[in-house]
Amino acid sequence: MRPHLCLSLGILLSIAFSTKSFAFPGYIWTISHSAADPLVFTGSPNNGVDTLFLWFYCSLEGMSAAEMELASLPPGQVLAFIPVNGYLNAGDATHLLLAVGGCPFAPVVAGNILILHLAPLALCLEGANVTVDCSADPQAWPHDRHGYADFGLPLCLSDTSVHCGVSVEERGWGSIKSLYR
Numbered sequence: 001m002r003p004h005l006c007l008s009l010g011i012l013l014s015i016a017f018s019t020k021s022f023a024f025p026g027y028i029w030t031i032s033h034s035a036a037d038p039l040v041f042t043g044s045p046n047n048g049v050d051t052l053f054l055w056f057y058c059s060l061e062g063m064s065a066a067e068m069e070l071a072s073l074p075p076g077q078v079l080a081f082i083p084v085n086g087y088l089n090a091g092d093a094t095h096l097l098l099a100v101g102g103c104p105f106a107p108v109v110a111g112n113i114l115i116l117h118l119a120p121l122a123l124c125l126e127g128a129n130v131t132v133d134c135s136a137d138p139q140a141w142p143h144d145r146h147g148y149a150d151f152g153l154p155l156c157l158s159d160t161s162v163h164c165g166v167s168v169e170e171r172g173w174g175s176i177k178s179l180y181r
Contacts, residue, residue, distance in 0.1 A: 027131040027143035028058035028106070028162055029068065031113065031123050038107055039162070042151050049079065050117035052148055054096075054110045058164035062103030062134045066143070069127030070094045070113060073153075077121050079114040087111060095127065103134035106164075122149040124156035 031052050034040040038055035056063065070078050071094070081096060083089045087110045091097035098110060115123065124147035130140040147156035
């Protein structure tokens with residue numbers, strides 16, 4: 001590794017871990033074909049209006065707001081977004097600006113997505129894809145996401161990991177540095 005690259009990496013790491021702990025909240029959102037299971041990512045057309053579910057699937061801490069877009073392929077298949085479980089939507093059917101009181105933890109259904117399901121479709125989470133924490137100084141965090149695609153269609157290119165349950169321990173810079181000796 002080049003010396004200036006090592007120095008730059010060292011400076012970035014020291015800034016990132018300059019506080020006692022660095023804890024990414026780990027927010028994950030999914031679109032499921034089930035109101036009971038957030039991980040049903042596939043299905044089949046029903047030749048009419050159908051309901052998919054937007055799940056706040058996983059978090060290491062609660063959330064207060066989120067922003068994302070529902071992008072369907074073919075376009076125009078989203079008819080409505082109906083928030084549930086205390087969530088509010090200040091956006092529209094496809095550009096979601098969600099807010100919720102009480103700082104809920106996952107998993108919880110945040111809304112019902114009404115779609116026109118006449119032919120195979122994919123519904124992906126696009127746009128800003130950020131979730132706001134509930135701290136005294138609220139901060140927006142990028143969230144992981146997983147969309148829905150009917151059998152035989154490729155999954156959403158924007159999908160990220162939906163691995164839930166990552167633990168975060170407090171570590172000082174010394175313990176982080178010792179991992180690289």
